[in-house]
Amino acid sequence: MKKYNLLKALPKSKRNVTKRESLKTNFHIDISRKYDKEYFDGDRSYGYGGYKYDGRWKPVAKDIINYYSLKEGDKFLDIGCAKGFLVQDLVELGIDAYGVDISEYAIKTASKKIQGRLNLCNAKNLYFPNKSFDVVVSINTIHNLEKNECLEAVKEIQRVAKKGSFIQVDSYENDKQKKIFESWVLTAKYYDYTHKWIELFKKAKYTGEYYWTII
Numbered sequence: 657m658k659k660y661n662l663l664k665a666l667p668k669s670k671r672n673v674t675k676r677e678s679l680k681t682n683f684h685i686d687i688s689r690k691y692d693k694e695y696f697d698g699d700r701s702y703g704y705g706g707y708k709y710d711g712r713w714k715p716v717a718k719d720i721i722n723y724y725s726l727k728e729g730d731k732f733l734d735i736g737c738a739k740g741f742l743v744q745d746l747v748e749l750g751i752d753a754y755g756v757d758i759s760e761y762a763i764k765t766a767s768k769k770i771q772g773r774l775n776l777c778n779a780k781n782l783y784f785p786n787k788s789f790d791v792v793v794s795i796n797t798i799h800n801l802e803k804n805e806c807l808e809a810v811k812e813i814q815r816v817a818k819k820g821s822f823i824q825v826d827s828y829e830n831d832k833q834k835k836i837f838e839s840w841v842l843t844a845k846y847y848d849y850t851h852k853w854i855e856l857f858k859k860a861k862y863t864g865e866y867y868w869t870i871i
Contacts (some may be wrong), residue, residue: 736797
């Protein structure tokens with residue numbers, strides 16, 4: 657198990673934490689957790705505020721290929737793929753990439769270029785055989801499950817990955833970061849300090865790379 661920033665090429669998201677905190681209600685949380693149109697393409701108070709392809713995942717796709725020494729035709733899985741932007745960029749680079757998500761809206765509104773490569777599935781119960789994919793990643797997804805389900809999801813990632821895996825989750829290292837995070841968070845059901853996440857990874861016998869999203 658190794659801490660590694662696989663998304664270093666991704667532009668840092670601009671978050672107006674103060675505005676989100678002043679607007680956030682239980683209604684906003686309930687709507688965002690449906691992962692429907694409002695979450696992806698509705699008002700920013702419900703989630704992304706417009707989730708559109710802009711090419712930002714292209715350098716990340718190249719970094720993934722380089723880091724894991726992927727070759728043309730190698731199989732890749734993105735768990736929590738949303739509209740499949742990373743999958744799309746990897747496919748264009750010759751990787752046999754697929755994605756799963758729990759959002760019907762996200763999959764239905766994905767690019768026609770990757771139709772058939774994105775499917776409905778929950779991270780806690782992947783329907784793939786053992787070691788089905790050379791590399792499996794889950795970026796800012798499994799924290800949307802309850803703690804015991806997060807554990808199952810990490811075990812599933814470990815099970816279906818053959819060559820490598822990467823998990824990134826919301827976290828914080830001190831009370832100041834925790835306060836900021838809790839002001840912003842909408843969808844995460846389990847979140848904790850970084851050392852607590854590491855304990856969970858170890859309990860799941862995870863051996864891949866990991867990193868944190870810290871607001």
